[in-house]
Amino acid sequence: MEEGVRFDRDNMMRMPKIIPLHAGYPSVGKAAWLSHLYPNCYFELSIMTPHVHQNLYQRYMQVMEVVPLSKILFASDAYRIPELYWLAGRWGKRYLAKAQTDHVIGGSLSREEAIDAARMILYKNNRTVYGLDD
Secondary structure, eight states: OHHHHHTEETTEEOOOOBOOGGGGTTOHHHHHHHHHHOTTBOEEOTTTTTTSOTTHHHHHHHHHHHSOGGGEEOOOOOOSOHHHHHHHHHHHHHHHHHHHHHHHHHTSSOHHHHHHHHHIIIIIHHHHHTTOOO
């Protein structure tokens, strides 16, 4: 996976935006680490929300522990069934809020920083990566 992120060819490092889909599942930790190491690699949360819902809070904590908050992209693997979109949005916000609350209680984020981080993760980072900023 790392070779693809580095995109090293002809001894020349290129920097295309790389977004491992489905949170790199089942290698969530490895995908998170690559997003930490490489400035061109981002981390999107699909498949975990709503399909891999077991330990979703712990997975969000694992991602937030390593990946810069400006590189985490909210996404879901909801499709066709309206309830999946609703569930992904509900669980995504619930477990993200729970993980951020622990960071606030632990002192690694202030309340204001947690609110800003939630906005970044839920929509601002996607807008930036995909060039949708106003």
